[in-house]
Amino acid sequence: MTFRCRLVRVLAAGGTLAASVALGSAPALGQDIKRLMGENFQNVQQILTNLVTANYATIPHDVGIIRDHVDALLQSPPAIVKGREDQTMFRVYASAVKNAANNLIEVTQEVVRRDSERKTAAPPELRVDYLRVSAAQYFGIMVTGCVQCHNQFRRYIVKLK
Numbered sequence: 001m002t003f004r005c006r007l008v009r010v011l012a013a014g015g016t017l018a019a020s021v022a023l024g025s026a027p028a029l030g031q032d033i034k035r036l037m038g039e040n041f042q043n044v045q046q047i048l049t050n051l052v053t054a055n056y057a058t059i060p061h062d063v064g065i066i067r068d069h070v071d072a073l074l075q076s077p078p079a080i081v082k083g084r085e086d087q088t089m090f091r092v093y094a095s096a097v098k099n100a101a102n103n104l105i106e107v108t109q110e111v112v113r114r115d116s117e118r119k120t121a122a123p124p125e126l127r128v129d130y131l132r133v134s135a136a137q138y139f140g141i142m143v144t145g146c147v148q149c150h151n152q153f154r155r156y157i158v159k160l161k
């Protein structure tokens with residue numbers, strides 16, 4: 001069964017399938033969305049590891065991949081997103097992830113820059129910097145955006161291989 005069939009079945013079972021208006025023009029991502037999401041999932045885990053172990057250098061790159069993926073979603077929402085209301089909400093969730101990702105990149109770059117100065121702590125000790133906490137908060141907001149979108153548009157359990 002295709003994802004589309006499954007989703008329609010799940011939504012219909014929940015009784016929440018909104019009367020949909022065909023919007024037509026946006027090209028569908030199709031199966032490509034699974035690849036993008038798989039990479040999002042891997043990156044999220046890597047970013048969490050790096051935030052918790054204070055290895056900041058590669059975080060902007062990894063977050064940038066997620067940001068680019070949600071950009072792709074914004075430019076061409078998958079075919080299952082139908083009707084004006086669904087289109088709007090899909091964009092709201094994707095934009096929330098994009099915004100948090102951009103902020104996370106900015107904050108992490110600043111942490112890396114400040115760590116390279118190490119004005120108040122002798123290497124290898126890191127100085128106290130509350131931007132690390134801010135980075136973790138943006139990570140939380142980003143993951144909240146993933147789950148917000150899945151809560152509405154990905155309503156079945158992902159089986160991990």
Ligand code: HEC
Nearest residue numbers: 003034037040041044090093094097145146149153154158
């Ligand atoms: C704007 C909506 C949206 C956002 C934001 C979003 N996803 Fe998804 N995600 C989807 C949809 C829709 C699917 C179902 C794709 C399919 O099965 O065709 C999906 C599927 C997945 C899957 C399962 C892929 C598979 O092979 O079945 C994973 C894992 C995933 N997303 C991770 C993430 C992570 C991590 C984030 C945040 C960084 C994220 N997603 C953000 C909409 C979103």
